[in-house]
């Protein structure tokens with residue numbers, strides 16, 4: 001009995017009970033839920049702005065709108081923080097594709113980023129040419145001039161039995177809250193950040209990313225040398241008019257610009273593949289007004305601050321990637337995260353909340369190509385993951401909160417293997433339990449910008465969000481639009497993010513950290529993701 005009493009008293013002394021400032025939480029809820037502007041931010045970043053592919057005019061337009069808005073709200077030190085080289089920019093301003101023979105039909109699809117355009121409409125006969133390895137070049141040399149290629153057979157679509165959209169049920173969250181089975185790799189069986197493994201090459205065999213890229217450049221040069229008119233392919237997933245596609249080539253200035261490469265909805269691709277397989281002549285017409293920007297190979301992140309009072313040199317960061325893919329308006333990936341991060345800044349500024357530490361927002365570029373913008377930022381400000389040489393700012397970062405899991409409301413936080421934070425985040429999350437934020441998990445999650453911070457031993461976090469239709473419909477597709485982002489979800493997320501950021505900035509102590517990770521040697525030529533590896 002005496003021991004138990006001693007432990008309770010000692011525990012309370014050693015780890016004073018973390019508390020949320022309920023008066024501030026009340027104010028934040030008021031502003032976030034009764035005077036919300038979050039859907040206006042989303043509207044401007046999507047319906048007005050369109051896609052925000054890195055280094056495209058769409059990215060610049062969005063960045064300037066963000067700058068203007070932050071200035072209007074009185075947020076200071078708004079800046080475009082340059083990094084690079086990223087590579088050439090790309091965009092398209094007109095596109096259509098049609099089946100002409102054996103009968104007319106409009107086709108649903110869009111061009112893969114960084115692939116070539118046409119000078120007006122082009123017609124061509126479709127040919128099945130599965131050029132998979134360099135040895136195939138000889139077989140096809142001299143046979144492809146003016147042809148439109150398909151390279152894989154019909155891909156049958158399955159019957160949809162599961163609902164496209166869903167919210168986490170309590171059982172899902174309970175499972176998520178369980179630690180993963182200990183595995184002989186990382187600590188506590190936790191897989192270190194989302195390391196990229198080998199990829200399947202065009203012949204289906206595992207290839208390093210470097211090898212995939214090298215072969216792709218040779219293949220594109222072969223198509224150019226052979227005068228191929230264009231290439232049609234099925235989106236890498238998706239049905240019913242929803243096409244998931246990304247980049248068809250590298251943004252590297254040295255990479256050959258391939259002929260137009262167009263991803264079609266699977267049903268339209270399959271019709272063409274069946275016709276060709278049955279040797280029925282097929283003719284298509286397409287028109288792609290594509291534009292490349294080779295002048296500025298650097299790009300930039302957008303940063304801004306609300307200065308802290310007592311310890312302004314200590315910083316809490318909040319962020320999301322501003323760049324998107326180009327099939328639609330990048331609403332759930334990731335204008336939703338940007339809108340919520342901006343709204344959190346607006347709320348904190350509007351309430352004129354006093355905090356010891358500075359709050360800094362960062363909206364990243366180059367995330368979709370491989371977390372480039374956040375990696376460059378971490379290297380510039382905090383240190384080098386390849387040798388763990390740290391910079392003075394490393395010790396001054398309280399935490400980085402990332403939002404990049406679609407438009408769903410926050411259901412909890414991934415602790416990224418840091419048990420010491422559980423009682424702290426529990427206290428901060430408690431006032432939002434009745435809004436559905438209930439779950440903390442020791443698990444890691446990866447594939448987005450908080451990983452750039454964690455890789456250098458900086459506390460970076462991503463939230464558990466309801467999946468809604470993120471993976472089924474919107475993530476990197478031509479249906480990634482405003483309609484799939486529920487207003488109440490973003491309002492809830494804005495309140496929680498603003499509160500977490502506030503409490504991190506107002507807390508007396510720095511948050512407890514895990515030990516520094518081991519240096520991660522740069523893998524040659526591995527910067528960025530190839531088209532085949534979607535990031536978050």
Ligand SMILES: [Zn+2]
Pocket residue numbers: 321333334367404448535536
């Ligand atoms: Zn994303």
